[in-house]
């Protein structure tokens with residue numbers, strides 16, 4: 545930050561703060577001398593700095609615009625782990641992501657861990673979405689999705705759901721489904 549300010553021609557003192565922006569985060573037994581800003585304090589903290597004379601000076605100097613222009617669009621530290629279809633454990637995850645769904649009663653699946661029941665249709669559609677995100681180059685076919693959902697739906701069920709939610713392309717064995 546110091547280097548960047550110098551490069552941009554600003555000579556300003558810098559104050560550092562430790563800021564937690566994840567609203568679900570809580571640090572228990574934080575040391576009292578830790579000058580951290582927690583999610584619940586964030587709004588007040590921002591309002592406080594907005595109203596300082598320094599903030600007015602910064603606005604005049606157009607520093608904010610310059611910093612914004614330098615924001616990286618893509619995170620260079622982002623790393624997507626490599627994986628193959630074969631390595632991936634098949635099945636439909638419960639919406640809470642804690643466990644896999646298994647057949648419960650006609651048209652319903654149940655989560656082994658939290659007991660949540662879900663309609664086969666919404667569960668399989670979520671499965672198809674996840675499949676598409678993880679393997680964007682693979683085609684959506686009845687067989688692939690039956691395999692992907694690992695017991696979540698029969699061929700007949702999967703075909704019905706795909707036919708009514710996706711557009712069918714091609715014929716016979718070469719047919720696959722695409723988002724409408």
Ligand SMILES: [Zn+2]
Nearest residue numbers: 638640655658
């Ligand atoms: Zn669950």
